[in-house]
Amino acid sequence: MLEDRTTAASSPTVWPAAYPHGYAVVDVETTGLARDDRIISAAVYRLDGRGEVEDHWYTLVNPERDPGPVWIHGLTSEALEGAPLFQDIAEEFATRLEGRVLVAHNAVFDWQMIAREYARVQRDAPVRQRLCTIALSKALQLPLPNHKLESLAAHFGVVQRRAHHALDDARVLAEAFRPSLRAAAEGGVRLPLHECRPLTEWVERPAALIQQRAGGYGGSSGYRPGGWRPSRKRPACPYPNPGRYEEGKRLKQGMRVAFSGDTSVERELLEDRAVEAGLHVATSLSRLTSLLVTNDPDSGTSKVVKARQYGTPVVDEAAFGQLLRDVEPASEA
Numbered sequence: 001m002l003e004d005r006t007t008a009a010s011s012p013t014v015w016p017a018a019y020p021h022g023y024a025v026v027d028v029e030t031t032g033l034a035r036d037d038r039i040i041s042a043a044v045y046r047l048d049g050r051g052e053v054e055d056h057w058y059t060l061v062n063p064e065r066d067p068g069p070v071w072i073h074g075l076t077s078e079a080l081e082g083a084p085l086f087q088d089i090a091e092e093f094a095t096r097l098e099g100r101v102l103v104a105h106n107a108v109f110d111w112q113m114i115a116r117e118y119a120r121v122q123r124d125a126p127v128r129q130r131l132c133t134i135a136l137s138k139a140l141q142l143p144l145p146n147h148k149l150e151s152l153a154a155h156f157g158v159v160q161r162r163a164h165h166a167l168d169d170a171r172v173l174a175e176a177f178r179p180s181l182r183a184a185a186e187g188g189v190r191l192p193l194h195e196c197r198p199l200t201e202w203v204e205r206p207a208a209l210i211q212q213r214a215g216g217y218g219g220s221s222g223y224r225p226g227g228w229r230p231s232r233k234r235p236a237c238p239y240p241n242p243g244r245y246e247e248g249k250r251l252k253q254g255m256r257v258a259f260s261g262d263t264s265v266e267r268e269l270l271e272d273r274a275v276e277a278g279l280h281v282a283t284s285l286s287r288l289t290s291l292l293v294t295n296d297p298d299s300g301t302s303k304v305v306k307a308r309q310y311g312t313p314v315v316d317e318a319a320f321g322q323l324l325r326d327v328e329p330a331s332e333a
Contacts, residue, residue: 045171149169253278
């Protein structure tokens with residue numbers, strides 16, 4: 001049971017009327033970070049509108065494939081062998097999420113993994129909004145050394161017992177979210193809520209699905225994601241790549257821009273704005289990338305790691321928005 005860090009003697013807070021009436025604090029452990037990876041454990045703490053715990057739930061999930069980085073999550077194939085399939089826990093999971101804002105640390109990742117699992121069983125995840133605690137900590141201007149969960153927990157004096165165990169990570173996040181929510185209410189801070197759009201495209205190939213059920217890691221995954229968004233084939237950028245962005249200077253048409261992590265503006269809209277400005281939106285990061293846009297430069301995503309290796313310039317979303325206002329035209333041929 002979570003410890004209640006509030007007291008009856010605390011000064012009353014005028015609760016913002018626009019705040020949600022319920023939250024589902026979620027953590028999922030997965031076989032990896034790619035689109036074809038699977039959930040292997042999930043935990044949900046249900047909170048009321050003021051962040052008080054109502055109940056919690058946890059389950060293992062058999063991914064029907066290799067469990068991935070066991071050295072991180074500790075779940076072996078043997079431990080998961082008798083666990084239920086996602087289709088077996090989908091209904092119970094849904095009751096925990098229904099009508100609530102999904103709260104997670106790097107929420108876009110947890111949301112996408114959950115949405116894809118529901119798509120595989122031909123259902124929509126019952127979530128309409130998400131809230132990222134990284135974005136909330138930034139909105140509150142918390143003095144954190146980085147945006148890791150352990151740093152957020154330490155700030156609020158929450159003891160983390162088993163890192164990368166879904167139930168304990170969800171507990172820690174729920175304990176850290178409650179004072180964050182109260183601080184936001186006291187300061188009149190708008191919560192960084194984002195719409196959760198259902199997957200619009202998902203194609204399964206029956207033969208591959210049979211192969212998936214037979215197991216096998218590294219072969220066919222058993223399904224083919226048609227993409228997180230509808231497939232939109234953008235025309236090739238008509239301008240040559242002028243090289244890397246230099247701090248203090250303008251962006252120039254043709255520059256290759258990559259994005260990593262959650263953003264306050266929907267990623268698709270941000271990419272569209274970049275394309276309209278004459279930039280090349282890259283789906284991966286290479287030595288040719290001119291700029292990486294991320295709100296969490298301390299994260300361990302593959303793009304951030306490569307940016308460090310290659311010395312690729314990094315700016316946050318707000319700075320990128322300012323740069324988009326005055327993009328230098330491409331040089332005349």
